[in-house]
Amino acid sequence: xxxxxxxxxxxxxxxxxxxxxxxxxxxxxxxxxxxxxxxxxxxxxxxxxxxxxxxxxxxxxxxxxxxxxxxxxxxxxxxxxxxxxxxxxxxxxxxx
Numbered sequence: 001x002x003x004x005x006x007x008x009x010x011x012x013x014x015x016x017x018x019x020x021x022x023x024x025x026x027x028x029x030x031x032x033x034x035x036x037x038x039x040x041x042x043x044x045x046x047x048x049x050x051x052x053x054x055x056x057x058x059x060x061x062x063x064x065x066x067x068x069x070x071x072x073x074x075x076x077x078x079x080x081x082x083x084x085x086x087x088x089x090x091x092x093x094x095x096x
Contacts, residue, residue, distance in 0.1 A: 002030065002034075002036055002037070003037045003040055003041075004022060004024070004038050005038070006038050006039060011038060011039055014043050015095075017095065020093060020094065021062065021091065021092045021093070022091050023058075023066065023083070023089070023091075025085040025088060025089075027052070027089055028050065028089045028091060029050075030047045030091060032047055032048055032050070033047065034047040044095070044096045045096060046093060047092070049090075049091075050090070050091050051089075051090055052088070052089055052090070053088055054087055055078075055087070058071065058074065059071060062090070065092065
């Protein structure tokens, strides 16, 4: 079970069901049905989809799945986190 780390507000968004996707600069291999653990087991989830996506192809749906109200908010957060990769792993999940 891969363990992914999220900062406080993002983990809260997962717990509240507002965040159902995570974007990662690193390439992850996962498949629907795989299990995830956030912050060392604080939250567990099941992968519903996993793919690679170009940053330029991110859209408003991705922003909402990430827990943001707009694509511009998502892009601002990515910039603040210094997430400057051109391609990301997009992992969609549901809580267990």
